[in-house]
Amino acid sequence: MIWDFEFTGRILPDLLGGLWVTVQLTVIGYLIALSLGLAVAVVRRVRVVGPIVHGVMEFIRTTPLLVQAVFVFALVPPEISAFTVGVVVLGVHYAAYTAEVYRSGIEGVAKGQWEAARALSLPVSRTWGAIVLPQAIRKVIPALGNYLIAMFKDTPLLFAITVVELLATAQRIGAAEFRYTETITLAGLLFLLVSIPSAILIRRLERRYAAV
Amino acid sequence: MPPSETPSAETPQGGAGQPQIVFDQVVKRFGDLTVLDHLDFSVEPGERVTLIGPSGSGKTTILRLLMTLEKVTEGRIDVAGEPFSHMRRGNHLVPASESYLRRRRRSIGMVFQQFNLFPNMTVRKNVIEAPVHVLGLSKGEANERAEELLDLVGLGDKIDAHPTQLSGGQQQRVAIARALAMRPDILLLDEVTSALDPELVAGVLDVLRQVAETTDITMLCVTHEMAFARDVSHRVLMFDKGQIAEEGPPEQIFEDPREDRTKSFLRSVLDNGF
Ligand SMILES: Nc1ncnc2c1ncn2[C@@H]1O[C@H](COP(=O)(O)OP(=O)(O)OP(=O)(O)O)[C@@H](O)[C@H]1O
Ligand SMILES: [Mg+2]
Secondary structure, three states, rough: OOOOHHHHHHHHHHHHHHHHHHHHHHHHHHHHHHHHHHHHHOOOOOOOOHHHHHHHHHHHHHHHHHHHHHHHHOOOOOOOHHHHHHHHHHHHHHHHHHHHHHHHHHHHHOOOHHHHHHOOOHHHHHHHHHHHHHHHHHHHHHHHHHHHHHHHHHHHHHHHOOOOOOOHHEEEEEEEEHOOOOHHHHHHHHHHHHHHHHHHHHHHHHHHHHHH | OOOOOOOOHHHOOOOOOOOOOEEEEEEEEEEEEEEEEEEEEEEEEOOEEEEOOOOOOOOHHHHHHHHHOOOOOOEEEOOEEEEEEEEEEOOOOEEEOOHHHHHHHHHEEEEEOOOOOOOOOOOHHHHHHHHHHHHOOHHHHHHHHEEEEEEHOOOOOHHOOHHHHHHHEEEHHHHHHHHHHHOOOOOEOOOOOOOOOOHHHHHHHHHHHHHHOOOOOEEEEOOOHHHHHHHOOOOEEEEEEEEEEEEOOOOHHOOOOOEEEEEEEHHHHOOOOO
């Protein structure tokens, strides 16, 4: 089989459309994972509520993303789009991972920092907001960055709930045109086009923050 | 004092001559380990007291109780004539709530052995953080206070540095400035020079001497620096096994200790070259 450039040019816009969906899923899902994970990591230290939240997150972390997506999609009313379900499930699923990352960062903050804050009578909000979290987050930025790439690579799973991202687009074209060589190769290249620069960026962040 | 007061809530009479700190039969246990054993002592306003004693005798625990980093197991602590470890509820005393402690501990500052500066903030930010967010000072007022205090500790030129760029001695002087910025009535110092290289000790002690000379802050100081203790303190308390083994003016304790436990402790400190 030889490479058909004319065909390639024809399907490229559709594939780029798919890539755009993938990027949106990843970025919005990541923002959910970053903020929800942080909230979970902090709430986990609260009495009674903490262990409950922890239990829920453990459950989410130990069941497959695919199962969660299909399950939630079946439950929600049909007005809610597959994209919305996909992005939320992806974000919440990864929040269970980022929460653990934040937790390790918080536990890594020296006990003396809490005690100094207490000795200065700082309110709880300042102790967390100005002292503990800035130090904790700085330390875990590289680990958080790795989850961005992991999420990007997990987006094709949302095919199962009809979210048409990059891989699903390629599948569709391939099936309709009976040409998989160009479509799947191109889809793979487009994945690389995003993931390689992201990985480089994350390595840079890692080096920058690891030094401190 | 409210007329409804019961004897159990009685505190020393207000006005002049009232002790700043009172430990009343204070017991502190960690599990099975009794660290403070029905301890009684008081400290007058403006008094500077040095706590000495062997490792594990409970010196740090005393300071941590005052800083509300630990809670008493039994007994009670009063500060400035008011219950401190406890609070009044109706006619009796109950263990102090977190919000009560937050309000009361504002008059107390502490400097730690390991400095505990906030590494994510500049020196300036370290010093103004609490004045701005606890006392409600404006940024301008707080900055003025920070500049003054950093000049006092000889670090006026380091105000925009990060703690990691400073030597241990410099960090400890910033920590002193940070504690003083809250204008505490009581300053707690826990072996503040123990983590320092020998050549940096003198600079920190000089700053503390100056604080002692120029302010009337009540100071509780745990230290192995006997010369410093002698110069600065009004009284030395020798602790052993959670109780006071001996107390007296520094000249007497250091030159003419009466208790064998004090004698052997002082000998061990000298032998170890503190
Ligand atoms: N949080 C804690 N949990 C359990 N035991 C503790 C705790 N804090 C202190 N202790 C124990 O209490 C005892 C008294 O400790 P403390 O730190 O008050 O002694 P110290 O007189 O300051 O000794 P050092 O001269 O070594 O600093 C020690 O045996 C210590 O191990
Ligand atoms: Mg100690």
